Amino acid sequence: MPAREHFHSVMRIGPVQIGTHRDRAGRTVHAAVCTADRCGWSADYTSRSAAQLAARTHRCKVR
Numbered sequence: 001m002p003a004r005e006h007f008h009s010v011m012r013i014g015p016v017q018i019g020t021h022r023d024r025a026g027r028t029v030h031a032a033v034c035t036a037d038r039c040g041w042s043a044d045y046t047s048r049s050a051a052q053l054a055a056r057t058h059r060c061k062v063r
């Protein structure tokens, strides 16, 4: 999992972790990151609900 600055409010849905951080422009970004070893999927979202939806619908290649 890549190191992110000010990564907080982490929650977990299945293999996917969702955390909130601020990007360099100071905007709040909700990042969804799959923790499965060979998957490597991650994406940033502007809302927490979008990140949660993506986490729930993520189809892990590893599984």
Ligand SMILES: [Zn+2]
Pocket: 015, 034, 035, 036, 039, 040, 041, 058, 059, 060, 061, 062
């Ligand atoms: Zn995955």
